[in-house]
Structure formats: structure tokens, C-alpha cells
Amino acid sequence: MPSTPAPALPAQVSPPQFALTAQTPAAVRGVAALAYPVFPMADSVLLGPDADALAEEIGLDLFAVLEAARATGRAGEVTQVPVARDGVVQTVLLVGVGEQEPQHLRRAGAALARATRNRESVVTSLAAGTPDGGLEAFVVGMMLGSFGFHWRSDGPAERPVAHVVLAGLADPEEQTATLARALAVGGAAWQARTLATVPSNLKSPAWLAEQAVRAGADAGLEVTVWDETDLQAHGMGGLLAVGRASATPPRLIRLDYAPPGAHRRTPRVVLVGKGITFDTGGLSIKPAESMATMKRDMTGGGVVIAVLSALAQVGCPVRVTGLVAAAENAVGGDAVRPGDVVVHYGGRTTEVTNTDAEGRLVLADALAYAVDKLRPAALVDVATLTGAAKVALGQRVAGYFANHDGLAATLARAGDEAGEPLWRLPLHPDYEEKLASKVADADNAPGGPGAITAALFLQHFVGDVPWAHLDIASVGDAPSDSFEWSQGPTGFGARALLRWLGTDDPLAGLR
Numbered sequence: 415m416p417s418t419p420a421p422a423l424p425a426q427v428s429p430p431q432f433a434l435t436a437q438t439p440a441a442v443r444g445v446a447a448l449a450y451p452v453f454p455m456a457d458s459v460l461l462g463p464d465a466d467a468l469a470e471e472i473g474l475d476l477f478a479v480l481e482a483a484r485a486t487g488r489a490g491e492v493t494q495v496p497v498a499r500d501g502v503v504q505t506v507l508l509v510g511v512g513e514q515e516p517q518h519l520r521r522a523g524a525a526l527a528r529a530t531r532n533r534e535s536v537v538t539s540l541a542a543g544t545p546d547g548g549l550e551a552f553v554v555g556m557m558l559g560s561f562g563f564h565w566r567s568d569g570p571a572e573r574p575v576a577h578v579v580l581a582g583l584a585d586p587e588e589q590t591a592t593l594a595r596a597l598a599v600g601g602a603a604w605q606a607r608t609l610a611t612v613p614s615n616l617k618s619p620a621w622l623a624e625q626a627v628r629a630g631a632d633a634g635l636e637v638t639v640w641d642e643t644d645l646q647a648h649g650m651g652g653l654l655a656v657g658r659a660s661a662t663p664p665r666l667i668r669l670d671y672a673p674p675g676a677h678r679r680t681p682r683v684v685l686v687g688k689g690i691t692f693d694t695g696g697l698s699i700k701p702a703e704s705m706a707t708m709k710r711d712m713t714g715g716g717v718v719i720a721v722l723s724a725l726a727q728v729g730c731p732v733r734v735t736g737l738v739a740a741a742e743n744a745v746g747g748d749a750v751r752p753g754d755v756v757v758h759y760g761g762r763t764t765e766v767t768n769t770d771a772e773g774r775l776v777l778a779d780a781l782a783y784a785v786d787k788l789r790p791a792a793l794v795d796v797a798t799l800t801g802a803a804k805v806a807l808g809q810r811v812a813g814y815f816a817n818h819d820g821l822a823a824t825l826a827r828a829g830d831e832a833g834e835p836l837w838r839l840p841l842h843p844d845y846e847e848k849l850a851s852k853v854a855d856a857d858n859a860p861g862g863p864g865a866i867t868a869a870l871f872l873q874h875f876v877g878d879v880p881w882a883h884l885d886i887a888s889v890g891d892a893p894s895d896s897f898e899w900s901q902g903p904t905g906f907g908a909r910a911l912l913r914w915l916g917t918d919d920p921l922a923g924l925r
Contacts, residue, residue, distance in 0.1 A: 420615070420616050420618075420621070421615065421616055423565070423612065423616055424564065424565060424566075424569075426562075426563060426564070426570075426608065427560075427562045427563075427564070427570050427573050427574055428574070429557045429560055429561075429574060429597075429600065429601065429604055430527070430556065430557065430560055430574050430575050430576060430577060430578045431576065431577050431578070432553060432577075432578045432579075432580060432593060432597065433577070433578070433579050433580065434579075434580050434583055434586035434589055434590065434593060435537075435579055435580070435581050435582075435583065435586055436581075436582070436583055436584070436585070436586055437581055437582070438464035438467060438539065438581055438582050439464060439468065439537045439538060439539050439579075439581045439582070440464065440465075440467040440468040440471060441467075441581075442537040442579055442581060443500065444535075445504070445534075445535040445536060445537045445577075445579065446504060446505065446530075446533040446534050446535050446536065446575075447504060447505040447506070447507055447529075447530050447533055447535070447536040447537075447575075448468065448504060448505075448506050448507070448536070448537055448538070449506075449507040449508075449509050449526050449530075449536055449537070449538035449539070449540055450462045450464065450465040450468075450476075450506070450507070450508055450509070450538070450539055450540070451509060451510075451511045451522070451539060451540045451542075452480065452485060452487045452491070452493070452508050452509060452510045452511065453487050453510075453511060453514075454486055454487030454488060454510070454512065454513075455487070458481075459477075459480055459485055459486065459487040459510075460487070461476055461477065461480075461508070462539050462540075462542070462582075464539050464542075464581075464582050465508075468506065471499070472497045472498070472499060474495070474497065476495070476506075476508065479493065479495055479508070480493060480508060485508065485510065486510065487510040487511070487512065488510045488512055489510055489511060489512035489517070489518035489519075489521040489522050489525075490509075490510060490518075490521040490522055490524065490525035490897060491509070491510035491525070492507055492508070492509050492510075492525050492526070492529045493507070493508040493509075494506070494507055494508075494529065495507075495508065505533075507526060507529055507530070507536075507538075509522050509525060509526055509529075509538075509540055510522065511540060514544050514545055514548060515545075516547045516548060516550075516551035516831065516833070517551070517833060519540070519541070519544060519548050519551040519552040519555065520551045520552065520554060520555030520558075520833050520897065520898050521555060521897045521898070522540055522552065522555065523540070523541075523551070523552040523553065523554070523555030523556035523557075523559060523898070524555040524556065524558060524559025524897050524898040525559065525897075526538065526540065526556055526559070527555070527556045527557075527558075527559030527560040527574065527575065528559050528560075528895070530575040531560075531572045531573065531574060531575065532572055532573055532575075533575045533576075534575070534576050534577065535575065535576060535577040535578070535579070536575050536577075536578055536579070537578075537579040537581050538578065538579070538580065538581060539581050539582035540552055541553070541580050541583075542580070542581065542582030542583055542584075543582070543584070547831070549580070549589055549592050549593065549596065550592055550593075550595060550596040550599070551596075551833070552580075552596075553580075553593060553596035553597065553600060554596050554599055554600040554603070554833075554898070554909070555833075555897070555898045556578060556600075557596075557597075557600030557601070557603075557604060558600060558603055558604065558607075558898040558899070558900070559897075559898055559900075560574030560575065561574075561604060561607055561900045562574065562900075563607075563608060563611045563612075563902070565613070580593075594727065595727065595728055595916070597727075598724045598727035598728055598912070599724065599728065599832075599908075599909055599912050599913075599916075601724065602720040602721060602723060602724040602908045602909070602912055603720070603905050603908045603909050604905075605629070605716070605719070605720040605723065605905075605908075606713070606716045606717045606719070606720040606721075606905030606907070606908040607716075607900070607903055607904060607905035608905075609622070609625060609712070609715075609716035609719065609720070609905070610709070610710040610712065610713045610716050610890075610903035610904070610905050611709070611710070611902055611903045612709070613709055614691055614692035614708075614709045614742070617691045617692070617709065617712070618660075618662035618691055618742065619657065619660075619662055619663065619664050619665040619689065619691055619740035619741055619742060620662060620663075620665060621691075622665070622667065622689055622691055622712060622715060622716075622719075622738065622740050623639045623665045623667050623740065625719065626639070626667045626669060626719050626738065627639065629669075629719055629720075629722070629723045630669050630722070630723070632723065633671075633722065633723040633724070633725075633726060634726065635669045635670060635671055635722055635723070636669070636670040637667070637668065637669050637670075638667075638668040638670075639665055639666070639667050639668070640665060640666040640667075640668075641663065641665060642654065642657075642663040642664060644666070645664060645665075645666060648759060648783070649757065649758070649759050649760070649761075650666060650758075650759050650779040650783075651756040651757040651758050651759070651779070652756050652758050652759075652764065652775035652776050652777075652778050652779045653666060653739050653741055653775070653776045653779045653780075654756075655750040655754065655756040655766070655775060656690070656696075656741045656743050656750065656772045656775050656776050657741030657742060657743075658748050658749070658750065659696070659743075659744040659745060659746035659747070659748050659749035659750070660741065660742035660743075660744040660746070661744075662691075662742055664739075664740060664741035664742075664776075665689075665738075665740045665741075666737065666738070666739055666740070666779075666780065666783075667689070667715070667719075667736075667737070667738040667740060668735065668736070668737055668738075669718070669719065669722040669735070669736040669738075670733070670734075670735050670736075671722055671725045671726070671730065671733065671734045671735075671736075672733050673725075673726075673729075673730060673731050673732065673733070676733055680732060680733050681732050681733065681791040681921055682732065682733040682734065682735060682788060682789070682790050682791060683732055683733070683734045683735075683790060683791060683792045683793075683794070683915065683920065683921075684734070684735045684736075684737065684784040684788050684790040684792075684793045684794075685718045685721060685722070685734065685735070685736045685737070685794050685795070685796065685911065686714075686718070686736075686737045686738075686739070686777060686780045686781055686784060686793070686794070686795040686796070687712075687714035687715035687716070687717055687718035687719070687736065687737070687738045687739070687795070687796050687797070688711070688712065688713075688714040688715060688739060688773045688776060688777055688795070688796070688797035688798065688799065689712040689714070689715030689716075689738040689739050689740030689741070689776070690708075690711040690712055690740075690741060690742070690743055690772065690773060690776070691709075691711070691712050691740060691741070691742050692708050692709055692711065692742050692743070692744070693705070693708040693711040693742075693743045693770070693772065694708070694743055694744055694745050695743065695769065695770035696743050696744070696745060696749050696750060696769030696770060696772060697745060697749050697750070697751060697752065697769050698752060698768045698769040698770040699745060699770075700770060707890070707891050707903075709903075710798065710890055710891060710902075710903035711743075711773070711798050711890075712738075712740065713796075713798050713886060713890050713903060713904070713905060713906065713907075714738075714795070714796035714797040714798060714884075714886065714907070715738035715739070715740055716905060717796050717886075717905060717906070717907040717908045717911065718736040718737070718738050718796060719736065719738060720905065720908045721734075721736065721907075721908055721911045721912055721915070722734060722736040724908075724912055725912075725915060725916075728912050728915065728916030729916055730915045730916055730920070731918065731919070731920070732791070732915070732920055732921065734915060735784070735788055735790075737780040737783070737784060738780075739776035739777060739779060739780040741772075741776055743769070743770075743772045749769065750766055750769055751766070751769070752766060752767055752768065752769060753765070753766070753767070754766045755853060755854045756775060758775075758778045758779050758782055758875070759778075759779040759782040759783050759786070760782040760783075760786060760875075762778070762782070762855050762856075762874065762875065763854040763855045763856075764778070764851075764854055764855065764856050764857070764858050765851040765852075765853050765854040765856070765857050765858065766858050766859075767851075767857050767858060767859045768858065768859030770859075771858045771859040771868070773797050773798070773799045773868075774799065774858060774868055774871050774872055775858060777795055777797060777799075777872060777875075778871075778872065778874075778875045780795075781793065781795060781872060781875040781876055781881075782875045785875070785876055785877050785879055790879055791879075791880070791921050791924065792818075792821055792879070792880045792881070792882075792920075792921060792924055793876055793879045793880065793881040793882075794821075794825070794881070794882045794883075794884065794911070795872065795881075795882075795883050795884065796884045796886060796907045796911075797883070797884070797885060797886065797887075798885075798886055798887040798890040799865070799868055799883075799885045799886075799887055800864045800865045800868050800885055800887055801864065801887060802862065802863060802864030802865040802866075802868075803839075803864075803865040803885040803886075803887045803888040804887050804888040806839070806865060806888070807837055807888045808888060809888055809889055809891070809892065809893060810835070810889065811835045811836070811837050811888065811889065812829075812834065812835070812836050812837070812884060812885065812886045812888055812889045812906060812907070813836070813837055813838075813839045813865055813884075813885045813888060814826075814836045814837070814838055814839065814882055814883060814884045814885065815838070815839055815840075815841050815866075815869040815873075815882065815883045815885070816838065816841075816880075816881065816882040816883070817841060817873060817876070817880065817881050817882075818880035818881070818882075818924065820880070820923035820924050821880045821881070821882050821923070821924055822838055822882065823923065824914060824920075824922070824923055824924075825882055825884075825910065825914060826838065828910050828911070828913040828914035828917075829910040829913075831913050832909035832910045832912070832913040833898065833909060834889075834906055834907060834909050834910040836884065836910065839865060839866060839869070839885075840866065841866070841869055841870060841873060842866060843870075845863065845866055845867055845870060846870055848860035848861060848867050848870075849867065849870060849871055855874075856871055856874065858871065865885050868885070869883050869885070880924050884907055886906045886907055889904055889906040890903065890904060890906065891903055891904060892904050
């Protein structure tokens with residue numbers, strides 16, 4: 415029976431375009447909306463100084479408007495005021511920026527993005543005069559608050575504001591590099607979110623590999639894709655076992671980045687992403703309600719592709735290799751069975767007692783290969799791995815494990831600064847005995863505490879390399895629109911990793 419051809423994904427919306435100017439918003443003509451910052455005070459609020467000119471021009475007491483709306487200036491609070499200027503009706507948006515910390519400015523940017531959907535343009539002074547990192551945070555928040563995905567016959571229901579003018583800057587030229595970095599970081603998070611949102615009737619392992627090849631071509635990366643024959647030749651037993659029941663065979667995707675002037679002694683970081691393009695649970699099948707979001711079970715792989723694509727733009731000074739272990743965990747006559755034993759790259763064996771604990775099987779092959787062939791100075795894997803992480807942490811914080819305190823501290827700091835918080839969980843050795851199998855080196859589903867035992871399982875494949883495991887299952891989906899998060903797959907991890915790898919010395923504290 416011939417296979418059904420893959421459907422064509424319709425054109426998607428794009429993030430806003432940004433421009434910089436020293437002019438105040440009131441001086442910029444021909445825009446659909448103007449946005450001014452509102453600062454919280456002890457018993458009132460304070461408007462950005464450039465709002466005075468507009469208030470005088472339109473003859474409207476903006477402070478009275480804010481008082482009537484009971485505005486507080488908290489980050490992301492928006493008060494809308496229609497005004498008549500130049501013979502047309504415009505919207506003035508008074509947006510709370512809190513204490514102007516990066517987190518507050520991201521929230522303000524996302525709120526402004528949602529308030530200006532379907533408009534052609536907005537000019538705003540929300541990013542003017544902000545502390546260090548403020549402009550980047552605002553732009554990233556506005557980009558991600560604009561995110562949308564659709565597969566509608568008549569086009570997207572909503573579109574992001576097309577043009578954003580960042581006004582009131584003291585020296586716009588000095589902010590050009592900051593804007594470029596913000597666009598790279600926001601774009602990577604957008605890309606990761608898009609890849610995680612694409613439905614799995616299109617998103618097969620081969621399709622994900624095609625996206626990596628295209629992204630690599632655009633970013634000047636070397637990209638290599640191993641098909642099932644290559645995987646067999648290299649002993650990738652975990653990846654082959656998980657993907658063997660699917661009509662779309664597994665792939666191992668490799669992306670390589672090198673900074674200008676790199677040589678053999680330039681240290682290398684390896685990122686490994688779980689790329690399960692759909693997870694039925696296999697023969698240990700999931701309940702229907704648990705399967706509904708499983709198109710995003712390749713979020714870790716999408717994050718790795720997106721991060722590699724943006725490394726040059728953030729000035730990463732080390733070599734970085736991304737490995738995406740991509741497979742569909744399907745149900746079929748050739749599906750891996752409970753009780754089967756798989757042989758991973760390097761020879762370590764695993765008894766499969768639950769086919770729904772498949773992510774660790776594919777990650778194990780990629781981690782073992784990375785340690786054996788790539789000799790990384792640091793190794794980080796990203797995976798929507800365990801429901802236990804979600805039970806422990808909810809849907810706002812990701813759990814992570816690390817065998818090196820310096821790497822752990824570096825990643826935690828990067829996550830906080832980027833707006834993707836990470837909470838370290840223990841690789842507690844007392845639970846190691848749970849991994850025991852009577853027939854193999856380890857059991858793939860040793861029971862609770864599930865996030866910890868999964869991390870302990872992976873630790874056997876990393877040797878003595880500084881390693882961190884980001885279990886982002888808790889934050890893989892946002893239950894609703896909230897600040898820069900849009901309801902649905904989040905692409906969590908791209909911003910934190912770029913924050914880390916875009917520093918002057920990502921390996922400081924690891925030597």
C-alpha cells in the first residue's frame with residue numbers, strides 16, 4: 415500500500431521587524447500605536463518623561479487615565495487609550511515596566527506584543543534608558559509574545575505587529591549590536607518553539623533532519639545525518655530499538671559550529687537533544703490524554719538545532735557540536751517489547767521494562783558517542799524526559815542534574831539571566847541500586863524518584879566529562895499565554911544555552 419504523502423505546511427507568521435531611533439514616540443509619525451512606560455511608585459505611578467509631549471499635543475491627562483484604570487505599573491500591565499492625531503485614530507498604550515529588571519522588561523515586551531497584534535506598527539520608549547540587558551530582554555519578550563503557529567485554510571487568525579520602532583535611545587548606533595543579539599536569541603527560541611509545534615503527520619525524523627540541514631546551510635554549519643543503515647553500522651542500538659516500529663526510520667543528526675580562527679585545540683562543547691518526533695509510549699502505550707501533546711517530545715532536539723543556528727550571531731568562542739537523536743516511538747509488529755535487551759553504542763546493555771521510557775535509550779547512544787569520538791570539555795543534554803520532573807516542579811521551572819558544580823552554577827546563572835529558570839536536583843547515589851537488572855547492565859524504568867533515576871541511568875554514558883542533564887518535561891508545554899510564553903510547546907532551553915555559550919568564556923569554572 416503506497417504511503418500517504420506528507421502534507422505541505424502553510425506559510426507561517428514571522429516575528430516583528432525592529433528599528434532604532436533617538437526620536438521620542440510622539441515625534442514619529444504614521445504609526446498605528448504609541449507605547450510609553452509606566453513605573454510603579456510608593457503611592458502612585460510615574461510615566462516616562464517623553465509622554466509629556468504627547469499629553470500636551472492631544473490635550474489629555476494621561477495620569478488621570480492611569481488613575482481611573484487603577485494602574486500600578488507592574489510589569490506587563492497595559493492601559494489602552496484611543497486618541498485622534500493627524501486626522502486618524504491611534505492607540506496609546508501605557509505599559510508597566512516594574513523595576514525595569516530584565517524579567518520585567520521581557521514581560522512588558524510580551525504584553526505589548528499581544529496588545530498590538532494585527533497592527534502595522536508601534537513606536538515605543540519602553541526600552542529607552544533601561545539598565546544593562548534591558549533592551550535585549552524587551553526585544554526577546556516582544557518577539558516571543560508575538561509567536562504564532564497555524565494550519566488554517568484561510569491563514570492565521572492573528573498576526574504579530576509588523577514593525578516596532580524602539581524610540582528615545584540616547585545613541586541608537588551603539589545599540590545595534592545589542593539588537594542583533596536580541597534578534598538572534600529571540601529567533602532561536604521562536605525556531606525551537608515552531609519545530610516543537612509542527613504536527614507529527616509532517617514531523618518525522620527525516621523531516622527534522624531536513625530542517626537541520628536547512629538551518630545549517632543558513633548558519634554556515636556542517637551537518638551530517640545518519641540513517642538507519644549508519645546507525646546499525648555504528649551500534650546505536652537504543653535509537654534503532656525505539657524507532658524500529660515506525661514507518662519513518664530513526665536518524666542521528668549532527669551539527670558542527672566553529673568560531674572564527676578555531677583549531678584542533680579549541681575546546682568543544684557537545685549538546686545532545688532528545689528528538690522523539692511523536693511518542694505513543696510504544697507497547698507500554700500512553701493514555702489518550704497523555705498522548706495529546708507528544709508532538710513536542712522532540713523539544714530537546716529542536717532546541718539543539720536552534721541553538722547551533724544562532725551561535726555565530728551571539729559570538730560563541732568555542733566549538734560546539736549538536737547531536738539530535740531522532741525517532742518516532744510507535745506501536746507496530748516490530749515494536750521493541752518489555753523484556754527486550756538493547757545494546758548501546760560502546761556496548762553497555764539495557765533491559766527495556768517500559769517502552770515509554772524511550773528517551774533515555776536514544777540519549778544514551780548519543781552521549782556515549784559524544785564522549786568516545788568528540789572528547790567534549792562539557793556535555794549537556796536537553797530532553798522532555800520524565801513526568802516526575804513536572805510533578806516536582808510544575809510548569810514554570812525546569813529541573814536539571816549535573817556531575818560538576820562549576821557547570822551547574824554556570825547553567826543556573828544563564829537560565830536566570832535568560833528567563834528560563836533551572837532548579838538543580840540531586841544525582842543521589844542511594845538510588846543507584848534501583849537501576850539493577852538481572853539480565854543487563856541496567857533497567858530502563860527502575861521507578862521513582864523518576865527524574866533522579868533517569869538521570870542516574872544517563873550518567874553511566876558520560877564518563878568523567880563535566881555533564882548536565884536538563885529535564886524540561888515540566889516546561890515543555892505552557893498551559894496558557896503567560897508573559898513571553900504562548901500556550902502550547904515552549905521550546906524551553908534555547909535562551910538559557912545561548913546565554914551560556916554566548917559569554918566570553920563558557921568554560922570558565924570548568925577547568
